Amino acid sequence: xxxxxxxxxxxxxxxxxxxxxxxxxxxxxxxxxxxxxxxxxxxxxxxxxxxxxxxxxxxxxxxxxxxxxxxxxxxxxxxxxxxxxxxxxxxxxxxxxxxxxxxxxxxxxxxxxxxxxxxxxxxxxxxxxxxxxxxxxxxxxxxxxxxxxxxxxxxxxxxxxxxxxxxxxxxxxxxxxxxxxxxxxxxxxxxxxxxxxxxxxxxxxxxxxxxxxxxxxxxxxxxxxxxxxxxxxxxxxxxxxxxxxxxxxxxxxxxxxxxxxxxxxxxxxxxxxxxxxxxxxxxxxxxxxxxxxxxxxxxxxxxxxxxxxxxxxxxxxxxxxx
Numbered sequence: 001x002x003x004x005x006x007x008x009x010x011x012x013x014x015x016x017x018x019x020x021x022x023x024x025x026x027x028x029x030x031x032x033x034x035x036x037x038x039x040x041x042x043x044x045x046x047x048x049x050x051x052x053x054x055x056x057x058x059x060x061x062x063x064x065x066x067x068x069x070x071x072x073x074x075x076x077x078x079x080x081x082x083x084x085x086x087x088x089x090x091x092x093x094x095x096x097x098x099x100x101x102x103x104x105x106x107x108x109x110x111x112x113x114x115x116x117x118x119x120x121x122x123x124x125x126x127x128x129x130x131x132x133x134x135x136x137x138x139x140x141x142x143x144x145x146x147x148x149x150x151x152x153x154x155x156x157x158x159x160x161x162x163x164x165x166x167x168x169x170x171x172x173x174x175x176x177x178x179x180x181x182x183x184x185x186x187x188x189x190x191x192x193x194x195x196x197x198x199x200x201x202x203x204x205x206x207x208x209x210x211x212x213x214x215x216x217x218x219x220x221x222x223x224x225x226x227x228x229x230x231x232x233x234x235x236x237x238x239x240x241x242x243x244x245x246x247x248x249x250x251x252x253x254x255x256x257x258x259x260x261x262x263x264x265x266x267x268x269x270x271x272x273x274x275x276x277x278x279x280x281x282x283x284x285x286x287x288x289x290x291x292x293x294x295x296x297x298x299x300x301x302x303x304x305x306x307x308x309x310x311x312x313x314x315x316x317x318x319x320x321x322x
Contacts, residue, residue: 094148095141095144095145095148096145096297100141101293102289102293103137103138103141104138104141104142104182104185104186104187104190105138105186105190105289105293106134106137106138106141107131107134107135107137107138107186107187107190107191108190108191108194108285108289109134109286109289110130110131110133110134110135111131111134111191111194111195111198111285112194112198112281112282112285112286113130113131113282114127114128114131114198115198115202115278115281115282116278116279116282117130119274119278135187138186138187139187141182141186142178142179142182142183142186142187145178145182146175146176146178146179146182147175148178149174149175149177149178150171150172150174150175150178151171152174153170153171153173153174153175154167154168154170154171154174156170157169157170157171165319166316166319166320169315169316169319170316173312173315173316176308177304177308177309177312180304180308181297181300181301181304184296184300184303185296185297185300188236189296189299189300190289190292190293190296192236192239192240192243193288193292194285194286194288194289195240195244195285196240196243196244196247197281197284197285197288198281198282198284198285199218199222199223199244199281200244200247200248200252201280201281201284201285202218202277202281203215203218203219203244203248203252204252204255205276205277205280205281206218206277207252207253207255207257208255208257208258208261208262209257209258209261209262209265209273209277210257210258210259210262211273212257214277215248215252219245219248223241223244223245223248224241225241226238226240226241226244227241227242227245228241229241
């Protein structure tokens, strides 16, 4: 008996050629035992495909034409809608996905260079002034990023056909989102880590060298000054001083002076101790910057994803319902 597919006669060797038949749906090819014509498999496309030489190489030509493959999506936007994407050049955020992001760490650079600036005969007020200017530069970067996100939020809301009030709300929430992100990721948390690293290395070195008096002067004139800072806006400075004091009390004071280490350093020259206590904290505090950028960004985004961003989403939905 010659095999058939609907009303179409197939070659006699088709029974031994399972590639010529569509899959049964369970992974095992089999011939069609029903005489009734199928609207798909009895089509001219199917007849041509099954008798073409490429049918052996591609056993599912019709199934692929009926169910075309869908190209995978390479960019999945974040639920909050505020995350930047890294898939293509066009989706890169100028202020967060390019080297311009390191402008947010100028204040950390200033914190690292504070002791080095003082070593070049600059007064304490002059060195502190340079550090303050570095914070001003970061403030400008934060303002630019917030303005950029506010403008993008406004344009997206406008394209979506929202009302004027909705457009203003979208711009405001997007700009405030960027400001909160930059305050945590650029302004406060990195400065904390850099300043703690710098002063902890400085205190630890002085204690290892047996210079307990120098360590106590650092505690009294620098860290105590931070702890006693006045004003509600200096809460971060007071917290920073308490953190340094805690590290010294629970960790660094347990370091015993190393006579061997002090002798090796003294062989380098009369100013070796002073230069080492300046250079090592400077290098150590600057070296951590490339390693803390992305973890801090991810951490701040995580906090915002579970606090501010859900609230703004609920606010927009509530205003849209009213």
